[in-house]
Amino acid sequence: MSKRIALDHPELKHPTTKRAKQIDADLPYDHLVEALEAQSEKKEVLKVAHWFHEKDLRIHDNKSLHHGSELAKKAKKHLICCYVNCPADEAWHGTSAARVDFNLEGLALMQKELKELNIPLVFLHADERREVVPTVVKFLKENGVSHVFSNYEYEIDEIRRDIKFLKEVGDDIRVSMHHDQTVVEPGTMTTGAGKPMKVFTPYHRMWLGIVKDDPDLLNTLPPPTKNDASPSKELKSLFDSPVPKAPKDKEFASAEDKKRIRKLWPSGHAAGFKRMDSFLSQISNYAATRSNPAKNSTSRMSAYFSAGMVSIREALSKVQKYNDGSSDFTESGASPGVYSWVREIVFRELYRQTTLTTPHTSMNLPQNLKFDFVQWEDDEGGWEKWYKGETGEPFIDAGMRQLNTEAYMHNRLRMNVSSYLYCNLLIDYRRGERYFAETLIDWDLSNNTQGWEPSYTVFNPVSQAEKNDPNGDYIRKWVPELKDVKGKAIFAPYARLSKEEFEKLGYPKPHVDWKETKQRAIERFKSDMRDASP
Numbered sequence: 001m002s003k004r005i006a007l008d009h010p011e012l013k014h015p016t017t018k019r020a021k022q023i024d025a026d027l028p029y030d031h032l033v034e035a036l037e038a039q040s041e042k043k044e045v046l047k048v049a050h051w052f053h054e055k056d057l058r059i060h061d062n063k064s065l066h067h068g069s070e071l072a073k074k075a076k077k078h079l080i081c082c083y084v085n086c087p088a089d090e091a092w093h094g095t096s097a098a099r100v101d102f103n104l105e106g107l108a109l110m111q112k113e114l115k116e117l118n119i120p121l122v123f124l125h126a127d128e129r130r131e132v133v134p135t136v137v138k139f140l141k142e143n144g145v146s147h148v149f150s151n152y153e154y155e156i157d158e159i160r161r162d163i164k165f166l167k168e169v170g171d172d173i174r175v176s177m178h179h180d181q182t183v184v185e186p187g188t189m190t191t192g193a194g195k196p197m198k199v200f201t202p203y204h205r206m207w208l209g210i211v212k213d214d215p216d217l218l219n220t221l222p223p224p225t226k227n228d229a230s231p232s233k234e235l236k237s238l239f240d241s242p243v244p245k246a247p248k249d250k251e252f253a254s255a256e257d258k259k260r261i262r263k264l265w266p267s268g269h270a271a272g273f274k275r276m277d278s279f280l281s282q283i284s285n286y287a288a289t290r291s292n293p294a295k296n297s298t299s300r301m302s303a304y305f306s307a308g309m310v311s312i313r314e315a316l317s318k319v320q321k322y323n324d325g326s327s328d329f330t331e332s333g334a335s336p337g338v339y340s341w342v343r344e345i346v347f348r349e350l351y352r353q354t355t356l357t358t359p360h361t362s363m364n365l366p367q368n369l370k371f372d373f374v375q376w377e378d379d380e381g382g383w384e385k386w387y388k389g390e391t392g393e394p395f396i397d398a399g400m401r402q403l404n405t406e407a408y409m410h411n412r413l414r415m416n417v418s419s420y421l422y423c424n425l426l427i428d429y430r431r432g433e434r435y436f437a438e439t440l441i442d443w444d445l446s447n448n449t450q451g452w453e454p455s456y457t458v459f460n461p462v463s464q465a466e467k468n469d470p471n472g473d474y475i476r477k478w479v480p481e482l483k484d485v486k487g488k489a490i491f492a493p494y495a496r497l498s499k500e501e502f503e504k505l506g507y508p509k510p511h512v513d514w515k516e517t518k519q520r521a522i523e524r525f526k527s528d529m530r531d532a533s534p
């Protein structure tokens with residue numbers, strides 16, 4: 001049904017729902033595991049490599065890097081590292097300029113840290129996505145690597161890339177992969193009927209039980225062991241690999257943008273750790289204030305987790321220390337702040353399990369495939385107002401302006417602006433999902449696609465603002481046209497001020513009537529999905 005969308009927005013192309021179901025029924029991940037298990041033993045270790053991806057950009061507590069290092073140490077061989085810079089991959093995913101810069105800065109820091117350990121980090125280049133695998137294979141073979149390690153990525157393209165990688169290295173190189181992104185391995189939490197769990201509440205309950213009973217899941221691993229001094233000579237050229245530059249289309253729009261974003265989001269493991277420590281000093285306020293965007297009391301760790309600059313085990317082992325050394329993060333075992341923060345981490349864990357076990361969710365299709373049958377509106381005016389933060393709904397506009405300025409948006413706003421786009425404007429939710437990818441510093445396919453999963457819940461931006469931003473401080477900060485509006489008029493100035501008062505503000509009137517469009521959305525969803533058979 002989405003032909004019109006596919007034509008207008010090629011980046012939103014997706015397979016048919018029938019094809020999606022076939023893919024779900026024959027998990028690419030299972031094929032990857034089979035291919036890994038089918039490898040022949042390779043006893044002789046020549047050189048060991050770790051292949052970094054965009055989600056494990058740290059040398060501390062990096063599972064695959066650690067295991068690679070252990071093998072190299074045992075065999076008294078050298079460890080080398082590589083990373084493939086592929087601008088076409090960033091263009092495909094729509095990665096934001098802020099995120100590209102964050103990653104590149106992080107890679108530069110890692111290269112220095114690794115050099116101190118006599119371990120080279122080599123930047124390879126692939127113009128096209130299909131060149132990534134041959135580029136790495138060529139590099140490994142040319143450098144006499146016998147064993148290569150990398151961490152799993154759970155998105156379908158990345159799983160397919162790794163299957164292709166295994167095929168291309170053949171028997172020449174032994175590949176080992178590790179689960180690094182989560183505390184509990186994705187895919188392993190199943191229902192009584194043996195199916196992967198998809199519903200949050202039972203998943204959360206079971207996850208808390210597993211971690212309480214097995215605190216070792218939070219153990220962290222040390223950085224790799226230093227190579228002996230000889231690789232500096234033998235592999236001299238590998239140490240001179242220049243850090244890639246951002247492609248032209250991923251540069252910041254201005255020097256001012258770059259300065260602001262780098263100040264807000266200093267890259268690297270040390271900066272992430274510092275942020276986590278400072279968050280812990282105020283975690284006791286988290287439960288009470290996390291939904292109030294003006295309080296800014298959430299951790300802002302998402303960018304560090306998405307790029308893997310801080311591991312989730314590192315963060316949770318800090319929380320565990322704070323929790324008197326206990327990994328009991330249940331409501332009765334932890335303070336309200338710790339309980340609620342860990343609960344958010346569990347959403348992140350579930351979403352990785354969903355990406356792995358429902359691969360169509362990383363192919364521009366909703367988890368509930370019926371939503372692909374909804375006929376969306378072409379409201380270009382509404383779209384432009386939405387992304388610029390000029391819809392005339394103060395809470396929505398504040399959220400979008402925060403996003404455009406900080407490359408970040410508070411979770412409460414993400415919920416509201418997404419609902420407003422696909423319910424009140426009836427614009428295909430995938431356009432918003434893509435806009436988030438193109439703008440956020442913390443873009444993460446699993447969290448973003450699950451966050452954008454359409455539903456019948458239509459958020460009311462006025463009551464949401466009244467409840468979560470009761471003094472209107474967040475709105476005043478981001479929508480300066482309204483900074484002098486007093487009382488409850490701040491939440492709905494067009495409806496609550498006189499015509500003259502409103503006109504003086506220089507603020508747009510609402511693009512749509514919320515009540516009418518709520519009704520329109522519910523009717524549209526019902527009628528378009530009634531007979532849908534994905």
Ligand SMILES: Cc1cc2nc3c(=O)[nH]c(=O)nc-3n(C[C@H](O)[C@H](O)[C@H](O)COP(=O)(O)OP(=O)(O)OC[C@H]3O[C@@H](n4cnc5c(N)ncnc54)[C@H](O)[C@@H]3O)c2cc1C
Nearest residue numbers: 298299300301302344347348411414442443444447448451
């Ligand atoms: C429409 C929509 C799109 C989103 N897109 C992204 C995205 O691209 N990247 C991203 O990391 N998060 C995304 N989220 C989830 C959430 O909004 C952010 O993780 C959170 O706002 C980050 O701020 P924080 O680090 O201060 O969070 P905290 O409140 O401090 O939470 C701690 C960590 O838990 C995880 N987390 C928190 N809330 C959620 C959630 N709802 N779902 C999954 N994990 C969560 C994050 O890793 C976060 O850093 C999205 C949510 C929605 C509704």
